[in-house]
Amino acid sequence: GYNPAFHLAPDKYYGPADDLKRFVDACHRRGIAVILDVVYNHATGSSPLVQLYGPTPDNPFINIPARHPFNVFYDLNHEHPYIQYWLDRANRYWLEEFRVDGFRFDLSKGFTQKYTDNDVGAWSAYDASRIRLLKRMADAIWAVDSTAYIILEHFADNQEEKELAAYGQDRGRAGMLLWHNLNRAFSQSVMGYLNDPNFSSDLTTIYYKNRGFPTPNLIAYMESHDEQWLMYRMRAYGARQGSYDVRSLPVALDRMKLAGAFFFTVPGPKMIWQFGELGYGYGERGEQCLEGAGDSCPSIAPGRIDPKPIRWDYRNDPLRMKLYKTWAELLRLRREHAVFRSPETQVRMRMQHGVPGRWISLTHPELSVVVVGNFGLEPLVVTPTFPQTGTWYDYFNGDSLVVDDPNTGIELLPGEFRLYTNRYVGQAEPGLITVGVVSGDASTWPERVRLETPFPNPFRTQVTLRYALPEPMRVRLAVYDLLGRRITTLADGLQAAGRHTITWTPEKLAAGLYLVRLEAGGHTETRPVLFAP
Structure with missing residues (x-):
């Protein structure tokens, strides 16, 4: 005390x-x-x-x-x-x-x-x-x-x-x-203010060697008894762009998962402040604002050394528990694999101020890891540098990725991250990553998955493809020939609910009849399209 x-x-x-x-x-x-x-x-x-x-x-x-x-x-x-x-x-x-x-x-x-x-x-x-x-x-x-x-x-x-x-x-x-x-840098990053000239969003010094320390004697933290909760700043001041709103609770919880992925995976000791693993901060009346930490708090807010409202009920919130379990999975990986702790791990990263697409590359004889994330406010292709080609395994969604080019781009929704390992080390509990799955205005969503008729059809140079999603889901939109061979993949990844449009312009393709196939949420729809250049 x-x-x-x-x-x-x-x-x-x-x-x-x-x-x-x-x-x-x-x-x-x-x-x-x-x-x-x-x-x-x-x-x-x-x-x-x-x-x-x-x-x-x-x-x-x-x-x-x-x-x-x-x-x-x-x-x-x-x-x-x-x-x-x-x-x-x-x-x-x-x-x-x-x-x-x-x-x-x-x-x-x-x-x-x-x-x-x-x-x-x-x-x-x-x-x-x-x-x-x-x-x-x-x-x-x-x-x-x-x-x-x-x-x-x-x-x-x-x-x-x-x-x-x-x-x-x-x-x-x-x-x-x-x-x-690192409270301010993480605050700016999760709030979505990556280019603020007054506050740096640079996270690179989370790695102790980037401050010139040869041994891991820096205890990094995102929050402390003297620093404002990240959740409070997101809920009170977070950035907004279109339908993406950092101030929304589900979005803020997703971004806390993203922060954890770029915090716990870096070698060196870390400190977690109380209830950060459940997204503590803000509260119904703003009572989870830390008075004296640089923000304008309501009168009900506690000071830095005052007792804080204890919210054991947060453990009954499924979305908060997904954050808790995501951090637990990251800590389990850290505990079980030396790559996340060893001073011998080779660490490369791109997490500078102003950069929305960030990545960490960890190389160790036991295991290699690539963490990639989107701290921005719109979908983004992030290009990490994989230390080797071959098959990489996504720990949180169970997918595998064949990397032929070390500069393979990864398509990410805002607030989304991936953690890849170069050998299979198991898989996290399914469903923890909810980016784009539990936010947005449901009243504007279509009632079902639907692939519309391509237009124009036949087409000479390009064709417009439109489809609708009743909720955010993982989507693959591809074109096949009549023998079932895939000609091209136009979309492959998690997409938000709503109506989407993609333009396809074939190159060096023979004239003929092709099939456009949409796979989304276990539902498949196919439409024929005639290419007549």
């Missing part, structure tokens, strides 16, 4: 101390690590550290004025030997008495004595004294438990973070891990 007063006391939400100990033991029996989020940068007036000498500049334990611009309550003096002793004893107490597995340090960039003004840029610059203090603390922790996690909410100079990440690795330690905030 956010407890900057009594740093050795469990928050009441976790029950009495012995109950918390039993909880930690129960987690360990299930292979779950327990990491404490601790607030050692500052203390309230109730803290004994403040009470001993009072909230005055003469108190040797606190800094008045504070030594950094983001101070809360009273800034602790981490250069003082007694504060260092207190900090080390507190960490040891939690490690030994409660058997926790490590700590996430709130506002670790505040462990400094250098700054007395509000210059955020100077505070974020490389600070050798701050690095020394954090390394000293890490050594004291690892002396108690050499495997303890040390996670820093730092957001400082990249070289400083790289140095902290590497610390101790020459002695077999894991190094320190650092928070990596």
Whole structure:
């Protein structure tokens, strides 16, 4: 809990101390690590550290004025030997008495004595004294438990973070891990605002090596206790184009699946914020808006450290559970296959700002994977670079794709993604991907699948083909000769409900009678067409 007063006391939400100990033991029996989020940068007036000498500049334990611009309550003096002793004893107490597995340090960039003004840029610059203090603390922790996690909410100079990440690795330690905030980039991407000059939609730094880290010590996240929920931003501000509306709940849930596909598949540790896997955010009255996270929230909205409305009922919503199961499938793949975790995986990607058609290519001796997705607002052909030709398997729909050209284009509806593997690794639960299947205005849809008579017929140079779909469904429209040989495929993929038109212009084709066949949703219709050039 956010407890900057009594740093050795469990928050009441976790029950009495012995109950918390039993909880930690129960987690360990299930292979779950327990990491404490601790607030050692500052203390309230109730803290004994403040009470001993009072909230005055003469108190040797606190800094008045504070030594950094983001101070809360009273800034602790981490250069003082007694504060260092207190900090080390507190960490040891939690490690030994409660058997926790490590700590996430709130506002670790505040462990400094250098700054007395509000210059955020100077505070974020490389600070050798701050690095020394954090390394000293890490050594004291690892002396108690050499495997303890040390996670820093730092957001400082990249070289400083790289140095902290590497610390101790020459002695077999894991190094320190650092928070990596991708909330705004993912928000812009799922909202459909890919070209906004004020906010970047670039997702490339989700891969730690793209920030120059040789080891996976960046913990990437899309949402946190300080950042707005993606669902809230989609539902409140999402882009609209034609009938495609990001603010629609089914569409927003689809785009959360898309985000997950480009989040969990990249090597390096990830963090999920509470109920993100069920599309938490927005609510009927806007109560699932995070006050203080940069958006205009209604008065009912909770603040960043306030209790949040618990929506266990979301588990009874079939569409939200499809999101939950999609993320679960992605995590199962990550757990079972080293390609999604190994530092040896070769990673290539196209996820820059302004790019709607995005892809990730993962190559590992065990398995190769290509993830391709459409973050735009209209259908798109996305051309990834497959690392090899041959047969690739679509994990979520069970189809196979024969790749003769590494630059084979993949046709995707807005919000749709595919995950291909170069060998069969099973298939996800059917029906999880609902792009275009549960959204739109049903009153405008045709009543049944229907292929209209081609026009003109006969035709000399080109013919117009029209067909109607009563609901979004996977469609194949192809032309055959009278011996049943397929001449060309004009459409093959998921299409929205409504009326569609395709123009066919044959090239180097003999005159004669041909058959146009529409296959959609288990229904087949055929129309003859005469080519008479």
